[in-house]
Amino acid sequence: MSGNHSNHFAECDNKDVRVPVSSFLTSIVTTITTKTAWFNVVVMLIILIQVTLRYGFNSGEAWVDELIWHFYAFFMFGLSYAITSDSHIRVDIMHMRLSKRKQRIIEVLGILFLIMPFTIIVFDHSIGWVHHSFMANEFSENTTGLPYRWIVKSLLPASLILIFIASLSELIKNVVLLIYSNTSTDKTLDSKKNNSLLRFFYPVIKNPKET
Amino acid sequence: AEDKVLLKLPVWFGTHLTGLGSSPLFFADTVNKSSGGSIKVKIYEPGKLVATKEMLESVSNGSVNSGWGTPGYNTGLLGKKAAIFSAVPFGPEAPEFMAWMYYGGGRELMQKLYDDNGYNVHSVPCSIIAPETSGWFTKEINSPADLDGLRMRFFGLGANVMEKLGVTTSLLASGDIMPALEKGAIDATEFSMPAIDKLLGFPKLLKHNYYPGWHQPSTIFDLIVNGDTWNGMSESQQATVESACKATMLDGLALGEAIQFEYMKANVESGVTNHYWSDEMLATFRSAWEEVVAELIAEDPEFGEIYGALNDFRDDYRIWQEWIYLPRPTMQGK
Amino acid sequence: MFFEPEYWLVIAMFVSFIALIFTGFPVAWVLAGVGILFAGVGYVTDMLNWTFTGLDYNVLGMLHGRIFAIMYNWVLVALPMFIFMGLMLDKSGVAEQMMNSMQRLFGNVKGGLAITVTLIGIILAASTGIIGASVVLLGLMSLPVMLKQNYDKPIALGTIAASGTLGILIPPSIMLVIMGDQLAVSVVDLFMGAVFPGLILGVLYITYIIIYGIFNPEKVPLSADHEPIGLRDVLRVMVDILPPAFLILTVLGSIFMGIATVTEASGIGALGAVVLTIFYKRFNYSVLKEVVINTMNTSAYIFGIFVGATIFALVLRECGGDQFIEEGLNSLGLGPYGMIIAVLFIIFILGFFLDWIEISLIILPLLGPVIMNLDLAVNGFGVVDNPNLVWFALLVAVTLQTSFLTPPVGFAIFYLKGVCPPGIKLTDIYKGVVPFIILQLIALVLVFIFPDLVTWLPAKVYAP
């Protein structure tokens, strides 16, 4: 892998670069979200059960309906995955004409001033809200609905943690690339490579196989 | 000198729903004019500021300083007992309900319920409406068997009764009812009184409207004010709010009574049949309700305490009620 | 003069939002972030006694509740389900086969594929009522086929985006439900009233595509292996498209007939797509996994905007954004029809930047009473209550439909961009939607001149 780092970083795509710390954070997010993504299949199966009960046996229970949206609510976890896969919608008319460096500066500022304050503040407020639901043993507003409303409510702060981790991962990656695209020579990189802590922030171009 | 207060008031129902949702408008107008500018009430339509289901929490923690709804919509957090302060099946009608609330200890119990559950709110009873019709159906309901398997929008303690009779109930918000009916998510609904039900469009889809309103003989709504906001208000400001709420109770009742007949007549003209539940059906609802009460008391002793307090008052009240009022003309037996 | 100092905050919020989305940072996070930042700005300007917004840290305690309201929305469950269905039909190749076959029915008509897309768009509109779902489903099913057949990018993209947005007009439509609620008119009247305007739009689209095909045949080419069509071909096509058509028609039909709810039908449709894929022997674990992950990802960026918008809207409202619009309108002093034109114009302009949810929630409740008291001569045929408002609501609906297509913030455009192959730029889509925006404005003028287009059908259907 040696020989393909140096000043490539100034112009390469972020997705073609690995920064160990970022990759670790990203893997936390993807491991969790790619598992919970399967809950959409669970939603389908519950809908099948619901329809069968309703039209086959002329019976329906409020808790079955509620189970559907309890699993659907996991879509909130997807918001963090969409950060790591860079698929949140951008108005890219001007953005795509900017240099990689400027794009990275925008990412860094955006994450620091737009995403992170939002996640921290809403998280802070939602913790007491979930706690209260737990203490009150909150029940569905429907007579035959589901108990333990705090479980589905806790998906909100949990998803905010994931969004925070995902954006932290992107933040680190962009900062690292900004630094290395300015100062990098093979020598400085190699010397930092051996420093025990900085090692985790050392960017490498991914193998074509890896991408 | 007192500080000026801006009461941001999110409401549970759209203010266009005359008689039900319009009460906060009357309250706001009364306060804004009579406080001489010392209190300003600003109303926010449902969901515009805070999701209605989160209103209680938001007022308690001070995100917004007031809210307008009814405890029966917060049973998830407060328990089923909260619905007693909204409406009780086969329970008191408006004069008796107000008597209990203001002079029979009801209001204190309602405040205690909020306090005991850790909510920092001051509750003021702030509107009451006459009975609501007990449902709109696509077909005639002649026996309990006709109810079995129905999916129906239903509010409060009456929902437990309907569940007993094999109905699957859900508590949809006003705006969700019509689409749910259209798409077959529910087959039947109750919401409010004819004037309001008409606004939502029920008479166009459902041609059988059932009376009397056994499930909600009257319904009380309350204004909740954040506890710190309330304590920070001057005595004169507090008195202004309290008396404006009493005026709103009166107005809500009078307005609701004044506007229904016109719509009942119009409904009949557009092909709706008004039905009065048969004695058999009313007896069925009543005995199911008695079973429900027994279960709810067994589940939650506090339900029993509140319901018991109401019932004690009603027992005392009965002698007056039975002697003083003229027999009422009804459709019963016709 | 109505201008309050808080209104500077409202203006600053809009300007910041528009400026920041052009940096290319994701729209969802710009909405969320600007909302939060301006809560801070309002707090500071309050402290300096410049404004009186009441904004503080505590006010932001309403945000989690608003986000949670999106999480327990049972209608929106249909969104990931329809996305799954579209992706499954796409990955299995079933969609391509169906589009090709249906196109054969149009024989030698240039633009046959685009017409097919429009027709499917109308059917989807009648079934889902969810723009995100229609556009994504349509984009996934038809864009690859259109590009493979060498369609000019803008016409292909424009057709998909415009046809996908028919969902807000043709019932059932979430937007009409919300409008009915906000304006206090019957949703059924709105549903029925929207049928003709929706069909007019569909007809306008198809007519445009045919005329476009005559003048630019090379941009809407026929499939390379097309043949003149005979009865036997029709039969063969029928056999080809029967299974997928059966799936789509049962799903859509069951909703339209009122047999199943949108949520139920979407879930069954998604399962049905799996069954079809198995039927065509293209099903395996890796296909399923890919569809599952993509469904999560696609749902996520749509819901991301919902989340951002709810935060932005709260803070905008706390700064007095709704009052700003109300008082501004009242200060214009126009006659009844002039007032309506002014309102529609403002909605059209706001539609460049704002989502329909925000527009319908902020503007409609303020305008309802004003419009109801205007002296308009809309005929309700003695059946439709509030014919003025029903007509007005539909005018707003058609106007808002354009907001999905107008740059820079056009949700249909965003949804479509999300499912496009990498080679396609946002500017390609912008170019493609322009003619369709003009068609929508033509439809708007027709509805404005002939109010009976709206009120006649509900009057007939619900006559006692």
Ligand code: NA
């Ligand atoms: Na629709």
Ligand code: NA
């Ligand atoms: Na737009």
